[in-house]
Amino acid sequence: MQKFLLIIREDLKTIGRYTDEERFSNMPIMQKWIESIAESGNYVEGNPLEVKGRYVTRNEVLSDGPFIESKEGVSGFDIIKAENIEQAVAFAQACPLVLQGLAVIEVRPMSELTD
């Protein structure tokens, strides 16, 4: 099995206005999704990200970055194991946030060097 990074993108402008409680109000259904991935041994780890952050380029360090304004900013990530990218995509498709149209998920195979 290969590892995949699921990059969860949401409208940060909206969730930036939420309190933690509001933001995590949909946690129980997300929890169910993660549990179902873990049950079959496909879940590795994951975390929601805070909306604030720093943005670094060669010439400047923007303390706020473009995050707060971003329509499709990274709001969290999960690492899962899957048989192939189709299966990884199928896991991502079942994410409650995606089903509700609140988030999109980018599915990226993680590079691994073979011996």
Place this chain on the structure above:
Amino acid sequence: MSPARAEVDKLYKEHFGKMVASLLYSSRDIDLETAEDIVQDSFSAALTDWQKNGLPFHPTGWLYKVCKNKALNKIRNHKRTQGLRDDLNLQDVEVKFAETAFDDQQLKLLFACAHPDLTPKTQVVITLKYVANLKVEAIARILAMTIDGVDKILLRARQKIKDEKILLEEPVLAALKPRLGIVHKILYLIFNEGYKSSWGKEILREELCEDALFMTKGLINSGLATKETNALYALMLFNAARFKARFGASGELLDLEKQDRSLWNTELILLATDFLVGARSNLLSSYHLEASIAFVHCTAKSFNTTDWKTIRQLYEQLLRNNPNPFVELNYAIALYYAGEKERAFAMLHELHRHPFFNQYCSLNVTLGKFYLLEGNAQKAKTFLERASTQTSFEKEKDLIRRLVSDAEAQVRSSNGKQV
């Protein structure tokens, strides 16, 4: 239930998937949906006919014959509408009456369901449908899904099954082997679904465990099995041996500590031990480790004399095999009972800081229980009350309520002492 209805239900359970597969196998002109319609039709025809005329001498044969004729008609009509020459070789649709326990047809179906592009949940749904022959309504009930949800999954999965070469051709051993891991996972998940206490004591769920055991045994007998299959089978048997003790006199859920161990099925435990010994291998899979943990529990005389040090080591290995927060929770529990309480609490609190696991009912129950055992009833109550809002299952809520009242009693008695 009328004898006709009972017979139809029984045959459906044994033959639905096989009949669908037979049709697919016998003619390339039939697609999966059509095959299912034809088989469904045959069962309705059987029910009507048998209720009116009584059971035929050979119900299975009757059913297959009707099914075959319906398929032939369908193909003829189809060819006609397509304007093709009707050169259908009738022998093509000859179906064998397969009445053995778990036959090649079912085995092939099992491997077809293990399509690597599908999520484990989808694999489970289609295995229940085509190999275990459960109806959509039953699958929905078992997996706590809506009928519509199950239908949607089936709709998407049908295309994949349709593309499957192994359903249409004789399976080559080499083609099946790479899928064995997925097949194991499906069987494991089906057993788990049946075992999970959440939905309470339901006959249907024990049947699901039996289905998983039956299919796993079929796999072992097929010659395709590996040591891992044996370990998986042992794991299932150890858990099945404890079935009767998991609920109390009034149907309430009992945790391991309170179970009456004399109700455990010693014959099943011995059988499981045999399979675990037979599974011995240099490569330890997660099934080996989980079965070994179950072995230690099953052979302990009491909760207090359980060899928690060994269990703790096994969980440590399992965590290395399969690192994830859910295994961590179990590891922390083993640490606590093995006497490493500080490390256990540290791990549990670490998990608790995570926005996801904070919401996890079992984590809060565990913290509540451990604080109760440590005599910190106030803290225990906080975690338990939080946990009770995190499950929708009555039996679990009930178990938590009992723990909360334990905590309240402890608070009262310590207050009493102070006075």
